[in-house]
Amino acid sequence: MTAEVINGKELVGEIREEIKNEVHQLVQQGTQPGLAVVLVGDDPASAVYVRNKAKACEEAGMYSEVHRLPAETSEEEVLSLIAKLNADERIHGILVQSPPPKHIDEQKVIDAIDPSKDVDCFHPVNVGNLVLGKEGFLPCTPAGVIEILKRKGVEIKGKHAVVIGRSHIVGKPMAMLLLREDATVTVCHSRTSNMAEITSQADILVVAVGRAKLVGKEHVKPGAVVIDVGMNRDENGKLCGDVDFEAVKETAGLITPVPGCVGPMTITMLLQNTLEAARKTGKSSVRV
Numbered sequence: 001m002t003a004e005v006i007n008g009k010e011l012v013g014e015i016r017e018e019i020k021n022e023v024h025q026l027v028q029q030g031t032q033p034g035l036a037v038v039l040v041g042d043d044p045a046s047a048v049y050v051r052n053k054a055k056a057c058e059e060a061g062m063y064s065e066v067h068r069l070p071a072e073t074s075e076e077e078v079l080s081l082i083a084k085l086n087a088d089e090r091i092h093g094i095l096v097q098s099p100p101p102k103h104i105d106e107q108k109v110i111d112a113i114d115p116s117k118d119v120d121c122f123h124p125v126n127v128g129n130l131v132l133g134k135e136g137f138l139p140c141t142p143a144g145v146i147e148i149l150k151r152k153g154v155e156i157k158g159k160h161a162v163v164i165g166r167s168h169i170v171g172k173p174m175a176m177l178l179l180r181e182d183a184t185v186t187v188c189h190s191r192t193s194n195m196a197e198i199t200s201q202a203d204i205l206v207v208a209v210g211r212a213k214l215v216g217k218e219h220v221k222p223g224a225v226v227i228d229v230g231m232n233r234d235e236n237g238k239l240c241g242d243v244d245f246e247a248v249k250e251t252a253g254l255i256t257p258v259p260g261c262v263g264p265m266t267i268t269m270l271l272q273n274t275l276e277a278a279r280k281t282g283k284s285s286v287r288v
């Protein structure tokens, strides 16, 4: 069996077109969604992601501003910028690119973001709402994974979904969102002893560990849906996921490629959250 490889470019293009139309309508009503991205330091991968976020905003007709701060910027300076952005009516969404330099307490900075502008869904209030199943922002990468599954017609309800990874950004919220969709969810992590035994029972396998090609054929049930959230460099410096794509595509039924699927979908969900935030607050000076 050879898996169907999901065409991320097509999916992302379709959703971004929908968002662009909705942004256009909101602009007509006097509100242009605005996103502020804060990047502290000079991590090259983060610089690429931030550039892609600003470009995606522009293409969707949204306002965006990127605050690039030197690596030695103090925590107080970052907090003071967040306070200004919280009060800025042009800005509906704020995010701080992760990871910041070590001297900055990331959670303290996240806690300072107004929850109604926390489009990453990292603030404890929004994480709490997610766990309680209340309305609110959905975290971008996990929401992107659910969107991929739904748009590809994958039934989630009643299926066994296994998530590998327990990070705050992906693993934990991913498990929550799958639960909300009525999947039976198992979370595996670095201390799981019999991982292949568990993952090979999954109908839906989401991998988010940050280790190149960790998941091989032996981890995957024939016909399973495999979603690769990883973003690594292989021994030749080429971008690759956490899944050994060439090996697993022989076993899986449906598989996401890296690059070109979950990453761009994450940014698409960020646009979606910024649009939602703008709809709710509705204040801005239109700049088109």
Ligand SMILES: Nc1nc2c(c(=O)[nH]1)N[C@@H](CN(C=O)c1ccc(C(=O)N[C@@H](CCC(=O)O)C(=O)O)cc1)CN2
Binding pocket: 048, 049, 052, 095, 096, 097, 098, 099, 120, 140, 141, 169, 231, 239, 258, 259, 260, 261, 262, 263, 264, 265, 266, 267
């Ligand atoms: N504040 C946040 N920080 C981080 C998040 C996040 O959601 N919020 N997630 C990741 C990084 N990330 C978004 O910020 C992200 C990673 C990768 C991609 C992406 O489009 N990748 C491309 C390849 C890009 C390349 O050429 O290197 C792909 O998969 O095709 C988008 C967003 C950690 N930090």
